[in-house]
Amino acid sequence: MPDAVSWLNSQLQNPGPVSNFAITIDGKAIGGVGLEFRHDVYRKTALIGYWLSEDFWGQGIMPQAVKLMTDYALANLDLICIQAGVLSANPKSMRVLEKAGYEKQGVLRKCIIKRGEVMDEHVYAAFKA
Numbered sequence: 001m002p003d004a005v006s007w008l009n010s011q012l013q014n015p016g017p018v019s020n021f022a023i024t025i026d027g028k029a030i031g032g033v034g035l036e037f038r039h040d041v042y043r044k045t046a047l048i049g050y051w052l053s054e055d056f057w058g059q060g061i062m063p064q065a066v067k068l069m070t071d072y073a074l075a076n077l078d079l080i081c082i083q084a085g086v087l088s089a090n091p092k093s094m095r096v097l098e099k100a101g102y103e104k105q106g107v108l109r110k111c112i113i114k115r116g117e118v119m120d121e122h123v124y125a126a127f128k129a
């Protein structure tokens with residue numbers, strides 16, 4: 001909880017464009033989708049991240065949210081590309097990105113370690129038309 005409060009406060013004080021959104025049903029937050037901006041040669045490529053409460057999985061909510069966020073960001077922010085990195089153990093998230101119109105750029109082999117397990121990262125991207 002302290003981490004969540006601290007993150008929310010940091011967002012409220014962020015002077016930049018709105019880049020993190022809650023996904024709500026009847027005013028109750030059930031998930032989130034947001035962008036992380038990068039620097040230097042990657043300054044026009046942002047990373048997208050997302051999560052959904054388990055009670056709402058499998059209803060096609062996140063592909064819609066990712067598509068909305070991507071269209072909003074590419075139309076309104078000074079970006080040429082939105083990227084997502086997905087662990088090899090998360091095919092559901094890869095499917096979300098495919099349904100949201102992303103293409104797979106490649107696989108970065110054995111670059112992640114999570115709970116002692118070495119994994120690949122699948123990199124997806126959507127581009128400004």
Ligand SMILES: CC(C)(COP(=O)(O)OP(=O)(O)OC[C@H]1O[C@@H](n2cnc3c(N)ncnc32)[C@H](O)[C@@H]1OP(=O)(O)O)[C@@H](O)C(=O)NCCC(=O)NCCS
Nearest residue numbers: 050051052057058059060061062063085086091092093095
């Ligand atoms: C990943 C997550 C966002 C999915 O959201 P969602 O709204 O439930 O997504 P969908 O309703 O589109 O369902 C997932 C899709 O993956 C498919 N899928 C499920 N398990 C799968 C598997 N093991 N392999 C391949 N596809 C799978 C489903 O069939 C569905 O596709 P379909 O509509 O073509 O049948 C949600 O599970 C979540 O928040 N997970 C925890 C956080 C997370 O992983 N975030 C992403 C980090 S990169």
